[in-house]
Amino acid sequence: MLVGVTGTPGTGKTSVCKLIQEYKVIYLNSIVKNQKLISGRDKKRDTTIVDLEGLKKMISKFLKNSQDSVTIMESHYSHLLNPDMAIVLRTNPKELAQRLKKKGYSREKIMENVEAELVDVILVEALESCKEVFEIDTTAKPPEEVKNDILNIIRGEKHKFEFLPGKINWLEEVDIEAVIKGELI
Numbered sequence: 001m002l003v004g005v006t007g008t009p010g011t012g013k014t015s016v017c018k019l020i021q022e023y024k025v026i027y028l029n030s031i032v033k034n035q036k037l038i039s040g041r042d043k044k045r046d047t048t049i050v051d052l053e054g055l056k057k058m059i060s061k062f063l064k065n066s067q068d069s070v071t072i073m074e075s076h077y078s079h080l081l082n083p084d085m086a087i088v089l090r091t092n093p094k095e096l097a098q099r100l101k102k103k104g105y106s107r108e109k110i111m112e113n114v115e116a117e118l119v120d121v122i123l124v125e126a127l128e129s130c131k132e133v134f135e136i137d138t139t140a141k142p143p144e145e146v147k148n149d150i151l152n153i154i155r156g157e158k159h160k161f162e163f164l165p166g167k168i169n170w171l172e173e174v175d176i177e178a179v180i181k182g183e184l185i
């Protein structure tokens with residue numbers, strides 16, 4: 001089974017995946033960097049465009065040679081690489097802004113990610129492209145607990161159903177005007 005751990009930057013994907021020793025984790029950003037799987041540059045957003053097709057080929061080659069029953073991909077685009085299951089990490093936009101600020105993101109990048117999280121961009125993409133989708137709210141949950149949730153979902157424990165999408169609605173919890181004015185930063 002191929003699992004994509006995804007979510008807006010700052011939701012805690014890398015922190016939680018670093019704790020997972022039980023399964024092989026592929027850090028897509030490292031592969032993209034090492035193999036130069038870049039297909040262009042998004043000038044408006046000041047980011048590189050990842051060669052998703054090249055990455056898909058590389059992953060299927062890896063899976064062919066792998067004996068593992070579960071492989072996890074970590075990245076905010078892992079849900080776009082045909083995983084059997086996507087686990088979307090979520091964070092209240094107010095907390096997300098603080099995490100990204102601490103990480104040294106520019107004001108513009110914080111706004112972009114806070115707005116994307118607010119309106120469920122990655123969740124919607126995951127629902128459009130993956131058969132099984134779950135979401136975990138990491139706002140007030142330490143990475144160790146998030147890790148246990150991920151393992152329970154992957155292993156099909158019955159409380160995995162707690163993580164079916166639809167429970168999180170940041171629009172109800174956040175002062176949208178404050179977000180737009182950038183007051184969360």
Ligand SMILES: Nc1ncnc2c1ncn2[C@@H]1O[C@H](COP(=O)(O)OP(=O)(O)O)[C@@H](O)[C@H]1O
Nearest residue numbers: 008009010011012013014015099138141142143
């Ligand atoms: N569950 C969590 N609770 C509180 N802070 C967290 C949690 N997960 C990550 N962080 C912090 O938030 C920041 C972003 O985490 P990171 O793992 O880099 O996110 P991502 O890989 O999704 O961009 C880091 O400073 C990290 O220490």
Ligand SMILES: [Mg+2]
Nearest residue numbers: 010013014015
């Ligand atoms: Mg990361």
